[in-house]
Amino acid sequence: MQTKHVLEMKNIEKDYYGNKVLKGINLSVKAGEIHALVGENGAGKSTLMNIIFGMPVIHSTGGFNGEVLFDEKPVAVKSPKDAMDLGIGMVHQEFMLLPGFTITENIKLNREITKQNALSRIFGPSLKTLDVNEMRKDAQKALDTIGMGVDDWVPIAGLPVGYMQFVEIAREIDKKNIKLLVFDEPTAVLTESEADKLLDSMKKLAAKGIGILFITHRLDEVLAVADSITVMRDGENVGSISPEEATVEKIAQMMVGRKIERLIVKEAEKNKSEEILLSIKDLKVNMPGEKVKGIDLDIKKGEILGIGGLAGQGKIGIANGIMGLHETTGEVYKNGVKLELNNPKRAIINKLAFVSEDRRGVGLLLDTSIEMNIVMTSMQIQDKFLNTVLSFKMKDDKGIRGWADKMVKELDIRCVGPTQYTRRLSGGNQQKVCIARALTLDPDILFVSEPTRGIDIGAKKLVLDLLIKLNKEMGMTIVMTSSELGELRSICDRIAIVYEGKLEGILSPLDSDVDFGLMMAGEYHAHARGAV
């Protein structure tokens, strides 16, 4: 007997404002199968999930092309509610639970079992009494199914993180008609033993005939449970392999492999020196979602150092920590002198400059002119662009305008004039304003986080070219953090890969895709050892 497909997606295409993110994806999940979907950040996995769930973001941006079959019937999922009615469940990466409610209440939220009482007979069903006993029975059953030995009346607040994940799952399987369950990186926050338990319960669920779509970065988990594997990269499926023939190396290579376009032509060891400009020792940064758990790293003078890794592994935290934006411990030496941490002002005085990954939140004064954005930090910290009038420090309008004009011209910021508000600029031009502000500080080291996030492809190249120009012509040391490996490999001299808040290793941009893939998945050392 042929197993039927729970979900089939045929030739799915989706673009956001002309930017193609899915280029003809085919995906099919059979009933009772665990189907793993792997890919880097930005490969298009979330967009695909949004399509499955009919998220509003898809429809508000013009819908998608292609066909979705559910239970072998074509369906049009217009909203998350449609998806739920069809029997599609989702276990979220961030927990969508109400902390003050008990497990039962969370599982049964908005699907409560009710019974009639006197009032509800008169005033209608919204006044029905909750049938707590039935609800608890159901909840306990769901909890037992996934093998979670916890009482159903315990409030969510105070449960260990791992348990919350299980409650989410219990909630989904308690829905009677559930046919397809999507796990979006469920193990990201779990400890190893919790993760094992989760994988076990996934197998149990699959055995009951529920189709499971398992999105993850952890390749060993994929190998452990998946019945079939689909690898996505840049909005295409690169291929499907069966777990028998798959190895961690193979998947890693498929995930990362791409044509690398080196923007820097390998020229004779340019201004590279071995002099260490900044030395980071045991850096720990408490940045929510991007925790750094002890990193040692040396930054050489005149290089472009890339910091890569998957989202949430802590790569973003490094620059934020050194610049004093989040609570940091550890030691940072610049030219052998120890820097004071947790103090943005000291960091700037010590000639470090930072272009934040959160352009609109941290990087810009949106309702302030371009020129004031460019000179603000320098004016406040270095007392530049000021005139002294009767011993009062007044801003030097003429000097500011002159410098802003120069920056606008040099960095090619497309704007109406230096007094335009930055809110009205495009992403790429906003990024240039941020870079201009950092350059105004005349830094020794420029930290750039996610410089191309949220800007279109043409502008991306301009920003990267700009960074290369700064490095080559001004000899500026640049530390670039990016989720896009291709970008790092196109301009960096060395690339440090961060995994789970620690340095996994440093690679040359010309190293093999396998090495990059393994390092990003945190498997590099395990496999290196295995080879020996």
Add this chain to the structure above:
Amino acid sequence: MKKLWQNLIDKYGYPKVSITLMLIILCIIAIIQKQDMSGLLKDSMVRMGMNGILVLAMVPCIISGTGLNFGLSLGIICGILAGCISVELNLTGYKAFFTAVFISIPFSVVVGYLYGWLLNRVKGDEMTVGTYLGFSMVSLMSIGWLLMPFKSPEMIWAIGGKGLRTTIALSDRFAKILDNMVAVPLSGHLLPIGTLIFLGFCCTLMWLFLKSKTGVAMTAAGDNPRFAYASGINVNKQRMIGVILSTMLGGIGILVYAQSFGFLQLYQSPLMMPFGAIAAILIGGATAKKAKISHVISGLILFQALLTISLPVINKMMPEGNLSEVIRIIVSNGVILYALTKVGGND
């Protein structure tokens, strides 16, 4: 026509355009009713001068990111206290007024510091907390006015000989001192240009301050605190400076108000004063996050002219009893209500 309307709204914002229209309609009715137009002009200018600095006091608060200063009553109380001390010292004329101003400043700085300290602990709820802090302090000071050891017979209750009166006449002290400094006659009325000059002077100082290094840092801290922090600006300190400046201007503002009005009003009178000032600056086009000196001036003109002109116009339309007083309250509170719905700007 529709396009012109849209352009006007885009350029000046909805409140400004609609209030201007209302004002124009009122003016036309006033002319038809043959009201004393130069009298109305003089009254409007008096009110603008009286309230000007209180409105200006909103600017540093908004710019530093603490929102509209609903707790302006704190500064007003400091100003009143200084005014009482000046009377107690038996000063008259310019000396009395400027002494009061100078005495008010240290009070305002201390009170503003404490107020700012509180506001830095309730980020996001500054306006609600400010309102109720203002209310509580007005009530607390109602006891204070009774207990403070003032001796001057001009100020204390005639019967019992203790505690300050609710209204203290300044006619022998510094009433009209700024109004009459430069007074320009216009068909039988004296226009209070002196007060307006003083207001202009204060506005200029504020404008200069906003161009200084500290002023620029304050603007940045108010516009985007996270940006400011990343730029090494001490956001809490900038907010503190904004609140202290605002409180100081509140103190000076009430003294200017009192000299023009001719009386110091104690007890419950500072309670609702912040609302008028807030309404004026909002109508001028400011929001809880953005304010300019031009908003102060245009808001003052629109709000105060509207209040001044609407009263006699409505009075003539409905001459019954004290209905006009009721109407005045409805109009002023209505405008305040309307302005408050525009706190977040037009989006």
